[in-house]
Amino acid sequence: MAMQASVTRPLEGSTMKRVQFSSPLLPYLFLAPQLAVIVIFFYWPSVRAIQSSFYLEDPFGFGSTFVGLDNYLGVLANPEYLAIARFTAIFTALVTFFSLALGLLLAVKADAVIRGNATYKTLLISVYAIAPPVAGLIGMMFFDQHIGPFVKIAAFFGWEMKVGLSYFDTAFAMVVIAVWKQIPYNFIFFLSGLQGLPASVREAAAIDCRSGIKRFWTVIFPLLAPTAFFLLIINVTYALFDTFGVIDVMVKDKAANNPITLVYKVYMDGFRGNDIGGSSAQSVILMIVVFVLTVLQFRFIERRIHYT
Amino acid sequence: MATIEIDKVSKVYHGNVPAVSEVDISIADGEFIVLVGPSGCGKSTLLRMVAGLETISSGTVRIGGRVVNDVEPADRDIAMVFQNYALYPHMTVRENLAYGLKNRRTPKPEIEARVAEAARMLELGPYLDRKPRALSGGQRQRVAMGRAIVRQPSAFLFDEPLSNLDAKLRVSMRGEIKRLQRRVGTTSLYVTHDQLEAMTLADRLVVLSGGRIEQIGRPLDVYHAPASTFVASFIGSPAMNLVQGELHGSRLAIGPALIDLGKAVPTQGAVTVGFRAEDLQVAAPGGTAGHVGTMPLRVDYVEELGSQRLVHGTVGDQTVTVALGADAPLSGEMPVAVPIGRLHFFDAETGRRLAWSSVEAHRTTTAADLLEIAR
Numbered sequence: 001m002a003m004q005a006s007v008t009r010p011l012e013g014s015t016m017k018r019v020q021f022s023s024p025l026l027p028y029l030f031l032a033p034q035l036a037v038i039v040i041f042f043y044w045p046s047v048r049a050i051q052s053s054f055y056l057e058d059p060f061g062f063g064s065t066f067v068g069l070d071n072y073l074g075v076l077a078n079p080e081y082l083a084i085a086r087f088t089a090i091f092t093a094l095v096t097f098f099s100l101a102l103g104l105l106l107a108v109k110a111d112a113v114i115r116g117n118a119t120y121k122t123l124l125i126s127v128y129a130i131a132p133p134v135a136g137l138i139g140m141m142f143f144d145q146h147i148g149p150f151v152k153i154a155a156f157f158g159w160e161m162k163v164g165l166s167y168f169d170t171a172f173a174m175v176v177i178a179v180w181k182q183i184p185y186n187f188i189f190f191l192s193g194l195q196g197l198p199a200s201v202r203e204a205a206a207i208d209c210r211s212g213i214k215r216f217w218t219v220i221f222p223l224l225a226p227t228a229f230f231l232l233i234i235n236v237t238y239a240l241f242d243t244f245g246v247i248d249v250m251v252k253d254k255a256a257n258n259p260i261t262l263v264y265k266v267y268m269d270g271f272r273g274n275d276i277g278g279s280s281a282q283s284v285i286l287m288i289v290v291f292v293l294t295v296l297q298f299r300f301i302e303r304r305i306h307y308t
Numbered sequence: 309m310a311t312i313e314i315d316k317v318s319k320v321y322h323g324n325v326p327a328v329s330e331v332d333i334s335i336a337d338g339e340f341i342v343l344v345g346p347s348g349c350g351k352s353t354l355l356r357m358v359a360g361l362e363t364i365s366s367g368t369v370r371i372g373g374r375v376v377n378d379v380e381p382a383d384r385d386i387a388m389v390f391q392n393y394a395l396y397p398h399m400t401v402r403e404n405l406a407y408g409l410k411n412r413r414t415p416k417p418e419i420e421a422r423v424a425e426a427a428r429m430l431e432l433g434p435y436l437d438r439k440p441r442a443l444s445g446g447q448r449q450r451v452a453m454g455r456a457i458v459r460q461p462s463a464f465l466f467d468e469p470l471s472n473l474d475a476k477l478r479v480s481m482r483g484e485i486k487r488l489q490r491r492v493g494t495t496s497l498y499v500t501h502d503q504l505e506a507m508t509l510a511d512r513l514v515v516l517s518g519g520r521i522e523q524i525g526r527p528l529d530v531y532h533a534p535a536s537t538f539v540a541s542f543i544g545s546p547a548m549n550l551v552q553g554e555l556h557g558s559r560l561a562i563g564p565a566l567i568d569l570g571k572a573v574p575t576q577g578a579v580t581v582g583f584r585a586e587d588l589q590v591a592a593p594g595g596t597a598g599h600v601g602t603m604p605l606r607v608d609y610v611e612e613l614g615s616q617r618l619v620h621g622t623v624g625d626q627t628v629t630v631a632l633g634a635d636a637p638l639s640g641e642m643p644v645a646v647p648i649g650r651l652h653f654f655d656a657e658t659g660r661r662l663a664w665s666s667v668e669a670h671r672t673t674t675a676a677d678l679l680e681i682a683r
Contacts, residue, residue, distance in 0.1 A: 198392065200390040200394035201394045201396060203359075203361050203381075203390070203394065204390060204394040204396070204455075205396070207360075207387065208382065208407050208408035208411055209382060209408070209411040210382035210411065218407070219396055222398040223397065223398060306398035
């Protein structure tokens with residue numbers, strides 16, 4: 001939430017009051033708990049991951065051998081890994097696009113509702129309260145071979161859906177569930193963004209432009225862009241990492257060749273395959289990918305955004 | 309260029325008292341009409357109904373003879389200037405000006421010509437490629453006006469456009485709006501709560517209170533013959549003095565003062581008497597001449613305006629304000645002369661104006677004629 005505030009309201013920071021502390025150490029003391037959490041749970045594991053990515057660890061914990069870049073070379077030369085990377089890219093693009101698009105569509109529609117809008121909002125937001133594994137379970141019920149309504153709808157159109165057996169069908173269900181889980185989050189931010197737009201600007205646009213759709217793309221969407229940019233970054237991260245719970249529920253203990261993403265592969269190799277070195281190398285690669293993606297987004301998209 | 313007819317228009321928000329009830333206004337082509345009243349009087353609601361931003365509960369609005377009740381705002385051929393400018397923050401000044409024209413598929417050279425013309429008229433040339441946030445309040449308001457002008461609409465609608473500006477800028481922008489409207493000759497409907505703005509801008513004033521029209525008329529007519537105590541207290545600064553009086557034959561009693569009106573008055577008994585602060589004078593010692601009565605004014609405090617002294621005090625137990633010259637002598641209690649011809653009488657119950665003097669009617673016509681000549 002703090003990040004949201006700083007992204008959509010960057011100007012507020014500049015008008016904030018300076019606070020004077022009696023001792024120069026005091027502000028560091030206030031920051032210490034937060035810093036401790038970041039160091040212990042973020043930097044320390046990251047450093048360990050980078051370190052162990054250069055070693056070949058004994059699966060049973062009897063020491064480790066330095067192997068240089070071998071782990072990285074092994075991972076990048078593995079065709080299976082490259083296939084998973086390709087799937088991850090497609091999965092991330094689809095999940096990000098559809099959860100942003102549907103969240104925006106629902107927010108625009110809910111914003112236009114005058115009567116009973118609190119009910120609509122609560123119903124749309126409530127999905128967000130569901131934990132990812134539970135969302136995965138509920139999603140699996142929707143796609144269940146025997147009772148799943150989605151399977152029945154697909155059958156009605158002549159599509160014999162076999163989630164858990166067919167690679168494509170599982171991937172489809174995975175995208176649907178991941179999108180479904182993320183829509184409320186985007187919905188909340190888009191809705192509050194829409195409601196933060198000055199009413200008179202929208203009214204001026206109503207006088208200047210007859211077409212509601214054109215009005216949306218020329219006036220309302222550009223004003224929502226700061227929110228959309230923030231959500232883009234959050235959604236990419238979500239699709240890459242936070243879908244782990246959903247994927248785990250869907251593919252765990254399934255014998256077939258099912259689609260998984262890079263972060264799940266890290267988990268599989270590290271905790272199921274006990275290949276700590278290779279798994280660490282993968283997570284370092286993933287870290288670099290996300291870092292590069294974020295830098296690119298800031299460089300090429302953010303400069304086109306107008307902060308009000 | 310078009311007429312606007314507002315015919316028995318009402319606005320009722322579900323279950324509440326009407327915000328606007330049965331308002332009739334007929335606006336001639338090229339006329340500048342100002343809707344004025346205190347906040348909550350329904351003036352903005354009425355304007356927004358003409359713009360199409362609020363639905364019309366009952367009645368009809370015609371722009372250029374066409375009923376527009378169910379016409380989208382973009383299709384009403386109107387342009388609106390908002391209180392907080394409502395510029396598109398992500399577009400440059402040039403794009404802001406061109407936006408409405410682009411959406412109406414105006415040919416490009418035409419758009420460029422009109423934007424250039426508006427920029428020249430409003431002296432916006434140097435700012436055309438800036439974003440609104442890089443402009444001052446006055447410049448933003450000029451862009452908002454430019455956006456209305458380039459459209460060359462049938463009518464301009466102004467919703468308190470000067471309220472966000474500081475006092476000095478407000479005066480200069482007021483002049484600019486008047487000058488521009490004269491120049492382009494577009495029918496205008498202007499909403500304000502500032503009676504001074506209303507007086508100076510309007511061809512005709514519409515004074516609203518509680519969703520109803522109190523009075524429609526030329527500014528000086530409204531000033532000199534307010535139709536009710538509400539109008540009397542709203543138009544003019546300082547506000548007209550309104551005191552309770554008692555009429556007996558040709559005599560008027562205000563508190564302890566007894567004034568001879570010089571001729572019998574058709575109404576008798578309790579009335580509300582109105583007189584403007586600037587029509588009162590300190591009575592010369594040695595009595596009064598003609599049909600001038602005097603009231604003893606006990607002075608409470610004095611406001612120095614530089615050009616004027618506003619003396620606030622009481623006659624009996626009723627408050628009265630007197631506007632005197634800057635160097636008028638002051639004392640704790642002074643006799644104030646009431647010019648008989650400039651008294652206004654209102655029904656003590658309803659507050660409606662009571663007809664009294666033929667002199668007064670003659671005088672206001674003259675004032676209105678003078679205004680016409682001045683134009």
